Amino acid sequence: MAGILVYALHDDAGVFNNNSLGAISEAAKLAGEIGGEAAAVVVGEVDDAACAALGGYGASTVYRAKSVPEGLAQPIVDVMAKVITDHGFSYALFGGGLLGFEIGAGLTARLGAGVTMEVTKVKAEDGKLIAERPVLQDSAIVDVGYVSEPGIIIGRLNAFDVKPSGGGDAAVEDIEVELSAWSTKARMVTRGESGDEGGVNIEDADFLVGGGRGLGDKDNFAVARELASALGGEVAATRAVVDAGWIPYSTQIGQTGKTVAPKLYLALGISGAIQHKVGMQNSENIVAINKDQNAPIFEFCDLGVVGDLHKIAPKLTEAIKAKKG
Numbered sequence: 001m002a003g004i005l006v007y008a009l010h011d012d013a014g015v016f017n018n019n020s021l022g023a024i025s026e027a028a029k030l031a032g033e034i035g036g037e038a039a040a041v042v043v044g045e046v047d048d049a050a051c052a053a054l055g056g057y058g059a060s061t062v063y064r065a066k067s068v069p070e071g072l073a074q075p076i077v078d079v080m081a082k083v084i085t086d087h088g089f090s091y092a093l094f095g096g097g098l099l100g101f102e103i104g105a106g107l108t109a110r111l112g113a114g115v116t117m118e119v120t121k122v123k124a125e126d127g128k129l130i131a132e133r134p135v136l137q138d139s140a141i142v143d144v145g146y147v148s149e150p151g152i153i154i155g156r157l158n159a160f161d162v163k164p165s166g167g168g169d170a171a172v173e174d175i176e177v178e179l180s181a182w183s184t185k186a187r188m189v190t191r192g193e194s195g196d197e198g199g200v201n202i203e204d205a206d207f208l209v210g211g212g213r214g215l216g217d218k219d220n221f222a223v224a225r226e227l228a229s230a231l232g233g234e235v236a237a238t239r240a241v242v243d244a245g246w247i248p249y250s251t252q253i254g255q256t257g258k259t260v261a262p263k264l265y266l267a268l269g270i271s272g273a274i275q276h277k278v279g280m281q282n283s284e285n286i287v288a289i290n291k292d293q294n295a296p297i298f299e300f301c302d303l304g305v306v307g308d309l310h311k312i313a314p315k316l317t318e319a320i321k322a323k324k325g
């Protein structure tokens with residue numbers, strides 16, 4: 001069966017993240033083109049209705065491993081390897097994100113499979129999937145096919161759009177998985193967001209206003225919050241301001257923080273250090289306001305404004321509010 005298996009990540013309330021829903025939507029479209037089904041793996045105690053609702057994004061079956069904890073890669077590799085082996089899935093597709101990369105890499109090693117990472121598009125040709133992956137700092141694209149099955153495809157974060165399929169409920173099948181010895185050597189102690197901005201998932205936001213040291217101090221983060229609120233988005237931050245205690249770690253973007261890919265990333269007083277860039281460079285549009293015309297962020301933003309953010313950002317907030325009425 002030329003099926004495609006997707007891992008669906010959820011929070012503690014059983015709400016699936018957009019990145020996973022996008023991967024299911026993409027898998028359903030591709031499965032239709034290669035003549036197979038799209039299915040999802042869910043771990044943990046997610047109720048029947050929430051699992052079945054993944055049918056609304058195109059999953060025909062949801063394999064649920066209730067006793068396996070969410071959030072750790074190795075046990076989920078065990079689950080996905082079993083489902084792929086038992087049911088003969090041809091591909092596993094991940095929406096990206098740190099956990100997706102970790103599980104995808106583990107699954108690749110376990111199954112001796114081929115893998116393509118940082119995929120931005122997948123196409124069907126002659127009943128097989130071809131993954132497109134940008135290389136050379138996104139200046140060229142390579143097409144990657146698979147000479148054997150299964151093939152593992154790991155997308156860039158939010159590379160695949162969420163598209164309700166209009167389909168009915170997915171069939172929910174409970175499975176028992178015997179975990180490998182090494183999969184139980186680490187255990188989740190706690191899981192959750194921390195601090196004031198807790199509960200906000202910046203990885204799912206379409207509009208992000210990133211605040212850096214150029215904001216001046218903790219209280220000035222209000223400038224970023226007001227702009228984010230006018231846009232209908234969230235605030236994010238650099239490590240410099242997180243380390244300074246201006247805002248919780250859960251908002252940090254970059255090498256040691258989160259990877260984001262919003263439709264718009266608006267950087268206020270952020271220099272654009274490489275460690276920050278790696279976490280936000282896949283944003284669809286990057287706008288930077290910085291008073292230093294030589295700031296590195298101007299080398300990779302789409303629109304750069306040289307000036308004082310304290311003068312420009314409040315006016316921008318007012319203009320957006322006025323435009324929205």
Ligand SMILES: Cc1cc2nc3c(=O)[nH]c(=O)nc-3n(C[C@H](O)[C@H](O)[C@H](O)COP(=O)(O)OP(=O)(O)OC[C@H]3O[C@@H](n4cnc5c(N)ncnc54)[C@H](O)[C@@H]3O)c2cc1C
Nearest residue numbers: 212213214238239240254255256269271276290291292309
């Ligand atoms: C191992 C390692 C891991 C790291 N991981 C991360 C990470 O995950 N994420 C991350 O962000 N960083 C990370 N860093 C830190 C990173 O190297 C930078 O130090 C950090 O990103 C800088 O943050 P910033 O842009 O807020 O501050 P700065 O580099 O100090 O930049 C502030 C900018 O604000 C501008 N500015 C000042 N005043 C104004 C004004 N009034 N109006 C407009 N512009 C103004 C300045 O011109 C300047 O460009 C890491 C570093 C290391 C060594």
